[in-house]
Amino acid sequence: MTDQKDTPAFIEVRSLSKHFGDFVAVDSVNLQINKGELFSILGGSGCGKTTLLRMLAGFEVPTSGQIFLDGVDVTNQPPYERPVNMMFQSYAIFPHMSVEKNIAYGLQKDRLPKSEIDERVQDMLRLVQMESFASRKPGQLSGGQRQRVALARALVKNPKVLLLDEPLAALDKKLREHTQFELMNIQDKLGITFIVVTHDQEEAMILSTRIAVMENGRFEQIGRPKEVYEFPKNRFVADFIGTINMFEGVLQGVRNGKVIVASDECGSSLNVICDDPPTPGSDVCVAVRPEKIYISQNRPDNSEDTCLPGIIEDLGYFGNISLYRIRLETGKIVQVSAQNRQRTIDRTLEWDDEIFISWRPRSAVLLTK
Amino acid sequence: MKANSRFIISMLSFGYAFLYIPLISVVIYSFNDSRLATVWGGFSTRWYGELLRNEQVTSALFLSLKVGISAATLATLFGTMAGMALARFGRFRSRNLFTGLVMSPMVMPEVITGLALLLLFVSLQQLTGWPGQRGFGTITIAHTTFSMAYVAIIVQSRLAAMDESLEEAAMDLGGRPFRVMIDITLPLIAPAMLAGWLLAFTLSLDDLVLASFVSGPGGSTLPMLIFSKVKLGVTPDINALATVIMLFVSVGVVVAWRIGLRMQRTND
Amino acid sequence: MNGVSNNRLNETWQRFAVALPYIWLLVFFLAPFVIILKISVADPVLALPPVTPLIGDSGQLQMTADNYVFLLTDKLYAITYLRSLMMAALATLLCLAIGFPIAYGIARSKPSTRSVLLLLIILPFWISFLLRVYAWMGLLNNYGVINNFLVWTGITSQPLQMMYTDFAIYVGLVYSYLPFMILPLYATLERMDLNLVEAAQDLGARPSEAFWNITWPLARPGVIAGCLLVFIPATGEYVIPYLLGGPESLLIGRVLFDEFFANRDWPLASAVAVVLLFLVVIPIVILQRNQARDAEQLA
Numbered sequence: 001m002t003d004q005k006d007t008p009a010f011i012e013v014r015s016l017s018k019h020f021g022d023f024v025a026v027d028s029v030n031l032q033i034n035k036g037e038l039f040s041i042l043g044g045s046g047c048g049k050t051t052l053l054r055m056l057a058g059f060e061v062p063t064s065g066q067i068f069l070d071g072v073d074v075t076n077q078p079p080y081e082r083p084v085n086m087m088f089q090s091y092a093i094f095p096h097m098s099v100e101k102n103i104a105y106g107l108q109k110d111r112l113p114k115s116e117i118d119e120r121v122q123d124m125l126r127l128v129q130m131e132s133f134a135s136r137k138p139g140q141l142s143g144g145q146r147q148r149v150a151l152a153r154a155l156v157k158n159p160k161v162l163l164l165d166e167p168l169a170a171l172d173k174k175l176r177e178h179t180q181f182e183l184m185n186i187q188d189k190l191g192i193t194f195i196v197v198t199h200d201q202e203e204a205m206i207l208s209t210r211i212a213v214m215e216n217g218r219f220e221q222i223g224r225p226k227e228v229y230e231f232p233k234n235r236f237v238a239d240f241i242g243t244i245n246m247f248e249g250v251l252q253g254v255r256n257g258k259v260i261v262a263s264d265e266c267g268s269s270l271n272v273i274c275d276d277p278p279t280p281g282s283d284v285c286v287a288v289r290p291e292k293i294y295i296s297q298n299r300p301d302n303s304e305d306t307c308l309p310g311i312i313e314d315l316g317y318f319g320n321i322s323l324y325r326i327r328l329e330t331g332k333i334v335q336v337s338a339q340n341r342q343r344t345i346d347r348t349l350e351w352d353d354e355i356f357i358s359w360r361p362r363s364a365v366l367l368t369k
Numbered sequence: 370m371k372a373n374s375r376f377i378i379s380m381l382s383f384g385y386a387f388l389y390i391p392l393i394s395v396v397i398y399s400f401n402d403s404r405l406a407t408v409w410g411g412f413s414t415r416w417y418g419e420l421l422r423n424e425q426v427t428s429a430l431f432l433s434l435k436v437g438i439s440a441a442t443l444a445t446l447f448g449t450m451a452g453m454a455l456a457r458f459g460r461f462r463s464r465n466l467f468t469g470l471v472m473s474p475m476v477m478p479e480v481i482t483g484l485a486l487l488l489l490f491v492s493l494q495q496l497t498g499w500p501g502q503r504g505f506g507t508i509t510i511a512h513t514t515f516s517m518a519y520v521a522i523i524v525q526s527r528l529a530a531m532d533e534s535l536e537e538a539a540m541d542l543g544g545r546p547f548r549v550m551i552d553i554t555l556p557l558i559a560p561a562m563l564a565g566w567l568l569a570f571t572l573s574l575d576d577l578v579l580a581s582f583v584s585g586p587g588g589s590t591l592p593m594l595i596f597s598k599v600k601l602g603v604t605p606d607i608n609a610l611a612t613v614i615m616l617f618v619s620v621g622v623v624v625a626w627r628i629g630l631r632m633q634r635t636n637d
Numbered sequence: 638m639n640g641v642s643n644n645r646l647n648e649t650w651q652r653f654a655v656a657l658p659y660i661w662l663l664v665f666f667l668a669p670f671v672i673i674l675k676i677s678v679a680d681p682v683l684a685l686p687p688v689t690p691l692i693g694d695s696g697q698l699q700m701t702a703d704n705y706v707f708l709l710t711d712k713l714y715a716i717t718y719l720r721s722l723m724m725a726a727l728a729t730l731l732c733l734a735i736g737f738p739i740a741y742g743i744a745r746s747k748p749s750t751r752s753v754l755l756l757l758i759i760l761p762f763w764i765s766f767l768l769r770v771y772a773w774m775g776l777l778n779n780y781g782v783i784n785n786f787l788v789w790t791g792i793t794s795q796p797l798q799m800m801y802t803d804f805a806i807y808v809g810l811v812y813s814y815l816p817f818m819i820l821p822l823y824a825t826l827e828r829m830d831l832n833l834v835e836a837a838q839d840l841g842a843r844p845s846e847a848f849w850n851i852t853w854p855l856a857r858p859g860v861i862a863g864c865l866l867v868f869i870p871a872t873g874e875y876v877i878p879y880l881l882g883g884p885e886s887l888l889i890g891r892v893l894f895d896e897f898f899a900n901r902d903w904p905l906a907s908a909v910a911v912v913l914l915f916l917v918v919i920p921i922v923i924l925q926r927n928q929a930r931d932a933e934q935l936a
Contacts (some may be wrong), residue, residue, distance in 0.1 A: 092832035106840030332850045380738035391772035447658040470662040478873025485669030610767040
């Protein structure tokens with residue numbers, strides 16, 4: 001985010017807050033989004049993400065703070081004057097208008113000439129591949145088709161920013177995967193800035209250029225998907241995005257650029273590489289993703305790695321991968337996932353097998369907050 | 370939406386004032402000592418006392434209550450059957466005629482229904498000798514016919530909102546259709562049936578036109594009695610009677626409403 | 638499959654449950670209308686009942702169109718029908734104009750306030766219709782509450798003649814039927830997805846445009862239902878014009894009543910009813926068909 005110092009951000013949110021009575025939905029957040037980004041706001045229900053989106057759209061008046069769009073203060077602009085369009089979670093397609101009329105509605109409100117409206121509606125119908133459904137009523141469309149109409153209706157006005165509220169939540173799994181890529185393609189083609197609100201971390205990871213993880217009205221971390229996944233800033237983000245094993249412990253000291261953490265939870269000390277370690281004696285947490293952990297029947301001989309003995313408590317076969325739940329001697333359960341590279345019917349590892357788990361020093365993350 | 374909401378709030382205030390000011394003025398004037406209903410002659414409760422001693426009023430009230438209870442009960446019975454038939458029995462022969470028959474008493478102008486029923490009773494009497502005297506029986510029949518439509522609609526919409534899989538689950542667990550109806554469907558629509566009964570009862574107590582047509586000499590319901598008095602103008606004893614009725618109805622409705630709210634809360 | 642959702646009535650109790658209300662309605666609702674039709678083509682006689690039988694003594698069919706001819710040629714009846722329809726239509730429009738903002742306000746209020754507001758709309762509906770009309774007699778009278786107030790404040794020196802005028806009838810009609818307009822309107826407005834209005838505004842519609850483009854067309858089923866619930870009973874209304882209207886305010890409900898009871902002209906009263914039926918029922922059938930079709934499309 002260093003490059004944003006010289007070029008002002010396309011969207012800038014300055015200490016924006018929204019209170020509903022005593023409840024603080026959004027707690028003075030700051031945010032900069034660049035032109036052409038596909039930015040996701042990720043969080044559980046009630047974290048304030050929808051309120052933030054509704055303030056960006058103009059449906060909620062902020063209690064304090066400002067919103068700048070392309071250098072213009074839009075904080076007090078009503079929704080019908082903002083160059084921002086929204087795709088609603090419920091899609092909010094006008095049930096009494098045909099697909100065509102739905103898409104044309106926004107252009108009609110701009111008092112554009114009829115020929116231009118027709119042309120732009122046709123272009124949009126083509127873009128979302130709904131040409132043959134132009135005169136259908138929304139009641140006759142499937143969920144996926146409604147989603148396309150909602151998208152086309154919001155995009156046809158050529159907004160500076162498109163806001164998407166849980167754009168894929170109403171679709172089934174297969175359709176969701178397909179639509180994700182379609183959304184990315186359309187965004188790429190039009191170059192419009194997208195802001196997506198979602199509770200689905202997988203969706204956020206695949207779609208976004210950057211993700212903001214939100215909790216209790218504040219951003220816990222803002223970064224590229226890889227950053228957020230591989231270098232979570234704190235326990236909340238680590239736990240919220242994907243699955244992770246966390247070992248609480250006390251920092252003992254630093255040796256050879258590696259931090260040594262004594263953890264009662266796993267009954268031994270753990271080595272982690274950390275560039276900016278806290279002072280010895282502080283409470284820390286060592287976090288390791290399941291796919292970063294190896295599982296073996298014999299103790300591996302690399303002394304640099306962390307290695308712990310355990311017993312297979314449970315295992316699940318998922319086709320592409322297998323998931324293991326390993327019980328350490330201390331009773332702590334560790335999750336491990338392994339690729340099923342061999343094509344075989346026999347299982348090499350079984351319930352109650354005594355095994356060793358290990359990971360490289362670089363695979364773990366040291367969390368202080 | 371801001372400029373809009375000021376308009377909405379003033380319309381709401383106007384609407385509620387419009388609805389309640391006439392009722393409140395009746396209550397106030399019922400405590401007027403003066404015989405001239407429009408001139409204030411000091412506070413008094415004497416008209417309430419006279420009301421109790423008026424035998425005409427008590428006998429008309431008794432007839433109204435008797436008709437109301439009988440008609441509401443019959444209407445609930447038939448209306449529930451009709452509502453279940455419409456919501457759950459699927460397509461049966463002459464369903465369209467059945468639906469039309471169930472719904473139309475609701476939209477028919479009262480004068481037409483009243484006239485039609487009276488002509489039926491007269492013809493029946495000519496043919497069979499029944500009904501010998503028009504009164505309790507004929508009014509009850511008229512009110513049942515008219516109010517079962519309301520019960521049917523309440524029951525039907527309750528059933529439509531209810532998950533049919535509850536009944537299917539009961540059948541899956543071995544319940545015969547009739548048992549399922551008794552064990553599952555009826556308890557679930559009981560609130561709707563109660564609401565229907567109350568509505569039918571109120572409609573019956575309220576009705577003037579149907580009763581005026583189908584009642585014979587001597588059989589005067591409370592609205593008929595009030596109408597005959599009101600024709601002559603505003604009188605203080607009617608003010609008192611109106612106040613008593615309003616008080617009973619308001620208490621009943623508010624209590625029913627609170628029970629309904631509590632039931633809703635426990636169900637959620 | 639032998640289920641509740643079965644398409645045939647193969648359970649005895651199901652057949653019974655259909656048959657009982659069915660027979661009741663055939664006897665006490667459909668049959669009376671056949672009798673009305675029959676009597677409307679009879680001649681009045683001095684007898685009990687005061688009509689000629691359909692089959693004469695010598696077995697000949699006794700039918701006459703005299704009553705209908707009379708209704709259609711007598712100018713007074715045409716005017717009365719027209720006046721009834723116009724008054725009912727205007728009262729319906731007034732109810733709509735007053736009821737829509739109220740229903741909208743209730744539907745958009747907080748859920749806790751909403752149930753109280755709704756209760757206050759429903760409450761007068763449970764209080765006797767007759768007494769509610771009666772309450773206005775005390776208000777509109779020459780020596781009534783409103784006139785006393787106007788004279789007392791000096792706005793007028795003489796009491797205004799409000800009682801026994803068409804104005805009083807309109808007040809009575811709107812007052813009595815307003816809840817019937819508000820409740821169906823409220824039901825449709827409450828169910829409406831608020832996101833739709835927001836979506837319209839998001840696409841550039843000002844609040845008033847969003848109302849006319851989105852809220853109003855989507856509220857149409859409620860508008861139609863409310864209008865029917867007001868218009869039909871208002872057309873045949875008897876009590877309100879009798880108590881609040883002047884003696885010269887001829888409306889069809891009252892004419893029917895008087896024809897039957899005062900003049901004992903049963904055939905003419907029946908013919909009046911039949912014509913009213915066709916004036917009112919046919920529009921309903923058409924409107925309801927349209928509404929059902931709309932509802933299907935919106936579903």
